[in-house]
Amino acid sequence: MNMEQWLPIGLDLPLGYKAKKVLQSGNSWQIIQASEAGKALIAKESLFDKWINDGLIDETIFSKFIYGEEVFYSLYVPNKYQxxxxxxxxxxxxxxxxxxxxxxxxxxxxxxxxxxxxxxxxxxxxxxxxxxxxxxxxxxxxxxxxxxxxxxxxxxxxxxxxxxxxxxxxxxxxxxxxxxxxxxxxxxxxxxxxxxxxxxxSPVDPIGRSNQLDGKEITQKSSHFELPGRIELTHFFNEHVVDIINNEERYKLLGINFPSAIILYGPPGSGKTYAVEKLTDYLEWPMFEVDASSIGSPYIHETSKKIADIFKRAIESSPSILVIDEMDAFLSDREAGAGQHRVEEIAEFLRQIPEATKNKVLIVGMTNRIDTIDSAILRRGRFDHVIMVDYANEEEILGMLKNSLSKIPKADDLKLIDASKRLAGRPLSDAAYVIREAARLAARSGKTLIDQESLNIALDETPVRDKKSEQHRPIGFL
CATH class of the missing domain: 1.10.510 (Transferase(Phosphotransferase); domain 1)
Known part of the structure; x- marks a missing residue:
């Protein structure tokens, strides 16, 4: 990826070094090569001021210089330091x-x-x-x-x-x-x-214990996994993942060694990613992610090699979780004319998925467009479970609101049922945003808790996003 070069190559920097090519870059900072023996961190004044205001550094550590009409701060770092x-x-x-x-x-x-x-x-x-x-x-x-x-x-x-x-x-x-x-x-x-x-x-642990089978050690967690507000999805994970992990010996006697691979599909904002994050937190297993940005390559065979490498790392770290995000981006139907490059990628997944599951890697795929996924991927034996995750209903939203507010100061008379009715059938991010916005409004008004007035205003200012509503927004935020 090409990065904008703020400073021309050869520009004299403080301490006698010259600017060279950009190595890493962000909105308000760049790391550049400054000499054969070192690099330099270049920060815009706005970012430097934040570091000073937050008490993170002393002003004398960085050197100030001006290029054009902009003020920058630089810090030279020899190569022997990271x-x-x-x-x-x-x-x-x-x-x-x-x-x-x-x-x-x-x-x-x-x-x-x-x-x-x-x-x-x-x-x-x-x-x-x-x-x-x-x-x-x-x-x-x-x-x-x-x-x-x-x-x-x-x-x-x-x-x-x-x-x-x-x-x-x-x-x-x-x-x-x-x-x-x-x-x-x-x-x-x-x-x-x-x-x-x-x-x-070891001391007695009333909650969990350690199982060791086939050379792979698995920590048994408390028997019940909770996904606030998502009753059916909570039940599915407990039934098809958690219970198998916690009772491995019992399941192994009947030929079940590890949970099968899973696909979660549904509209954007329905809570697929949130569900996987909560499951990962619960299991405390290392998580590996496959997405278009991590495996995509314009070179023949390179993408397949990256896929194999991620699966290999997940197997080496097992028990682990491997998340395949936006599956439709690289596992779409081969019959739709994807080309040889795509066929090779799908074939690599078909080889890797059974082997990973066999080696205690829990595979969870996510997609918004299940209809576009190649039929060979969807076949049982690769992904045994294909689960629809729709927008939350009124009861589920109510559970989420209660969970989100459980650790936040709030008035005792909040009408959460009314709020859940208004938010039902909408992305979960809307519900989370309403809570954050209500908290912001309450804090801005000098209140020490979320009250009904703040919640009502937050609900009114969080309309359903559609093309019609977006056309009437007064400023450019969506």
């Missing part, structure tokens, strides 16, 4: 590398405990993580550290058994040290999961 965004990072391969990142996380938290760091730039030379303030969903520091250690798998460091399986270079005895250096609360970390106690020494 300078990268977290999503582009590679898994560390030594304890020292892990400790270095943990120190950066701790030093950043010492300055600001609340700032979201999921989109941060890792600057090892100044022991800091600097956020880019994107609108993507934040994650906890335990997941952030796990993501860094694994090179991109969103797994909490408290899931230490799973982490130990994935991060083969890390001696288990160092994990607690890394967590302690990071400043993350390790109170929820299981000593047994970290592999530091034998089973005979």
């Amino acid at each position: 300078l990268t965004t977290l999503d582009k990072a590679k898994s560390p391969n030594s304890k020292n590398d892990a400790i270095s990142f943990a120190q950066c996380l701790k030093k950043t938290r010492d300055r600001n405990i609340d700032i979201a760091l999921h989109d941060a730039i890792f600057i090892e030379s100044i022991t800091r993580l600097l956020p880019t303030y994107s609108i993507s969903t934040p994650v906890g520091d335990d997941v952030l550290l796990g993501y860094w250690l694994t090179g991109g798998i969103p797994i909490s460091v408290h899931s230490s058994r799973r982490l130990k399986q994935i991060v083969s270079w890390l001696d288990p005895k160092y994990l607690d040290e890394i967590i302690n250096v990071s400043g993350i609360d390790a109170s929820n970390n299981s000593i047994l999961e970290a592999g530091l106690l034998k089973d005979s020494e």
Whole structure:
């Protein structure tokens, strides 16, 4: 992907370095090559001011310069130190590398405990993580550290058994040290999961226990998975996934070794992604994702190789979850004239899916257009379950509203039934937005809880999105 070059190549930078090609870029920042021995982080004034206002850095760390009519700030980083965004990072391969990142996380938290760091730039030379303030969903520091250690798998460091399986270079005895250096609360970390106690020494766990079959260790979770507001989908996951995992021995006696692959289909905003995220959180397994952006390639055979690589990684980290998002983008019907390139991709999926399921990889596909998926993919034996996920009904919306408001200060007389009637049959994102908007309106008015007035205004200002309503919006937001 081509990136806009803010600064002309050869421009003199502070400290005597010259601007070279762009390596990474965002709305208000760029990482550029500055010399053979180092890189430079370039930040626009607006982003730099946010870092200062949030107390993350001192002004003297960066050098100010002006190009054209715009003010920039630069920081030179020698190649021996890491300078990268977290999503582009590679898994560390030594304890020292892990400790270095943990120190950066701790030093950043010492300055600001609340700032979201999921989109941060890792600057090892100044022991800091600097956020880019994107609108993507934040994650906890335990997941952030796990993501860094694994090179991109969103797994909490408290899931230490799973982490130990994935991060083969890390001696288990160092994990607690890394967590302690990071400043993350390790109170929820299981000593047994970290592999530091034998089973005979482990404390009694009234909720879950460990099963080990065929060399694959699976943690038994509490017996019931909850998906707030989605009664039928909750029942399906408990019946066809959770119970099989929690009672593996019993099912194996009758020839069922692992849950079958699943497809969730339905209109955009019906809650498919939310359901998969909740299931992933419940199981605490590493999650791998296949989508058009992760496997797409213009080169012959390259896409098939990427597909095989993702499946291989999921199998190596099993038990795990592999999510195939927007299946219709690359698994559409071969009869519709997809061409040889597409035929090869579908054939690769057909080879990989049974093997992955056999090796304890739970495969969940998602699509808005089930009618376009190739019939061979839909055949039982690949995906045994094809589940319609429609917009939530009134009862389901009511359950979601109650769950969303359970940890937010609210008035006792909120009429949630009326709200659920107005939101029924609409995308779940509308319901979530109404709660956020009601909270924003209440806070703006100086209130300490969500009251009926704030909720009513939020409902009135969240109309159904259709072409007719969009034509009358006063500004360009949809």
